[in-house]
Amino acid sequence: MRVMHYLQALRGIVARELLRFVHQRERFVSALVRPLVWLFIFAAGFRSTLGVAIIPPYETYILYEVYITPGLLGMILLFNGMQSSLSMVYDREMGSMKTLLVCPLPRWYLLIDKLLAGVLVAVLQAYTFLLIAWFYDVQAPLEGYLTVLPALILSGLMLGALGLLLSSFIKQLENFAGVMNFVIFPMFFLSTALYPLWKIQESSELLYTLASYNPFSQAVELIRFALYGQLNLYACVYTSAALIVFLIVAIIGYNPSRGMMQRKGGAAA
Amino acid sequence: MxxxxxxxxxxxxxxxxxxxxxxxxxxxxxxxxxxxxxxxxxxxxxxxxxxxxxxxxxxxxxxxxxxxxxxxxxxxxxxxxxLGVVFQQPTLDLDLTVMQNLHYHASLHGLSRRRADARIQEELERQGMYERRKEKVRQLNGGHRRRVEIARALLHNPxxxxxxxxxxxxxxxxxxxxxxxxxxxxxxxxxxxxxxxxxxxxxxxxxxxxxxxxxxxxxxxxxxxxxxxxxxxxxxxxxxxxxxxxx
Missing domain, CATH: 3.40.50.300 (P-loop containing nucleotide triphosphate hydrolases)
Incomplete structure (x- = not known):
């Protein structure tokens, strides 16, 4: 009976997220346009300036478009993670987060459900992007499209958990723009999404160190290897560890006795 | 009861x-x-x-x-x-229909699909809102939205x-x-x-x-x-x- 209740709730939360996704087609299109602009324009422009040596998992010289595709998949997941946390800040301000939190299930479970629902939407977007990239001649081995799925899910969960964590500490919607600037851009540019680590190391040792510790780099590498049917164990462990840490802090952030509701209440009192 | x-x-x-x-x-x-x-x-x-x-x-x-x-x-x-709650701020999803909003809530309270359908019908009928179940909440006026929120708060028989x-x-x-x-x-x-x-x-x-x-x-x-x-x-x-x- 109790198990059924948990499953019903998961089904309900996922269904709601999918319905919202269907109703917000502009959101879907804009989420796709962003990485496509990078692929079609940025990557084409930089193709000649950035030479990429043969590095695993690639076995030959590759075009820059091929190199940045996993990074752009990461970008989709990153923006989605932040977007769903943005929607949580919005939900909280609008009150619909309250209806979720007052239902008779443990809060950690509700947050994880919300996270899973967000990742599902992000993965759908990632596959749509891969399909378009396929027609643009950025093609991975066929089995790669299957093996990349767990990597997308794990990375999506990690970035979603980061978004959840941020949403638990952001009091108001207005503060979110700052987070975009201070989290999304540094995370994306200080990673292996656009250039390999050795290239960064050539220019700055400090940036190299930061980029290699950036969990987003590890998520991108996990996706990159998985897309070619390989497991990057270090990236996998690193991403999983980051997921666990972010999730625990987020759950603490949403705890009624010390979390964000409390502080927000302070402002509303 | x-x-x-x-x-x-x-x-x-x-x-x-x-x-x-x-x-x-x-x-x-x-x-x-x-x-x-x-x-x-x-x-x-x-x-x-x-x-x-x-x-x-x-x-x-x-x-x-x-x-x-x-x-x-x-x-x-x-x-x-x-416990059933109607908060001060509106908490319905404006882009979803009345039914979709209520089903979401019913699932959070562990109601099966069939039970949820029956309860939704019962509560909406009591407030004369059943005919409007397929409309998006955005199309309802403030009073009707509140009625839906009350129906929602009662779905699980608190x-x-x-x-x-x-x-x-x-x-x-x-x-x-x-x-x-x-x-x-x-x-x-x-x-x-x-x-x-x-x-x-x-x-x-x-x-x-x-x-x-x-x-x-x-x-x-x-x-x-x-x-x-x-x-x-x-x-x-x-x-x-x-x-x-x-x-």
Missing amino acids: TPNPSPALSVTGLSYAYGKKKALDRVSFAVQPGECTILLGPNGAGKTTLFSLITRLYASREGRIQIAGHDVRKEPSRALAQ RLLLLDEPTVGLDVPSRKAIVDYVHRLCSDSGIAVLWATHLIDEIYEDDRLIVLHRGAVQAEGSVPDILKAAGAENVGDAFHMLTREAA
Whole structure:
């Protein structure tokens, strides 16, 4: 009976997220346009300036478009993670987060459900992007499209958990723009999404160190290897560890006795 | 409904502070099944804080809250399962239909699809909203949205219904319809209602009143009790005196 209740709730939360996704087609299109602009324009422009040596998992010289595709998949997941946390800040301000939190299930479970629902939407977007990239001649081995799925899910969960964590500490919607600037851009540019680590190391040792510790780099590498049917164990462990840490802090952030509701209440009192 | 000896809601010695600012000070009261209790207080009296504690959005360190005999802190799931809430802010998803919104809520409370369908039909019909079930919430007016929120709060058959100033911003006929409906609900179904408001005209003769001001209960009892205690002729005067004297 109790198990059924948990499953019903998961089904309900996922269904709601999918319905919202269907109703917000502009959101879907804009989420796709962003990485496509990078692929079609940025990557084409930089193709000649950035030479990429043969590095695993690639076995030959590759075009820059091929190199940045996993990074752009990461970008989709990153923006989605932040977007769903943005929607949580919005939900909280609008009150619909309250209806979720007052239902008779443990809060950690509700947050994880919300996270899973967000990742599902992000993965759908990632596959749509891969399909378009396929027609643009950025093609991975066929089995790669299957093996990349767990990597997308794990990375999506990690970035979603980061978004959840941020949403638990952001009091108001207005503060979110700052987070975009201070989290999304540094995370994306200080990673292996656009250039390999050795290239960064050539220019700055400090940036190299930061980029290699950036969990987003590890998520991108996990996706990159998985897309070619390989497991990057270090990236996998690193991403999983980051997921666990972010999730625990987020759950603490949403705890009624010390979390964000409390502080927000302070402002509303 | 099976008889339950415990009150639908029991609040004992509840205090709460935002930093050094005390929002609630040793608040105690009980709401019995079938009883409509009006929590009357001016803005900033602590009504919303009290509701946030009952719904476990905040946690209190001092005092105790029990819903149908279940301690909110010790058995949150059991306590919350007996609770239906209509928050002050609208909480429906505007882009989803009435049905989709209600199904979402039903799934959070573990209702099967079939049971949810039956309950949704029952609750919407009671408020004359069943025909509009396929419309998007965005197309409904404020009064109808509130009706859907009340239906939603009742889907899982709670013993206690909390309403936090549910009529704010509605026109007079919509307000009256909602006030009438909730009062009927108390007498017909035996559900306990705690209704926070600062609008005197939402009070009925046989309601119980709790006057909250500056985080403390200033008076509690039936309408005649309150009038007698305040030495006033009508509830408006009594409310004015009770909240002014303490100020």
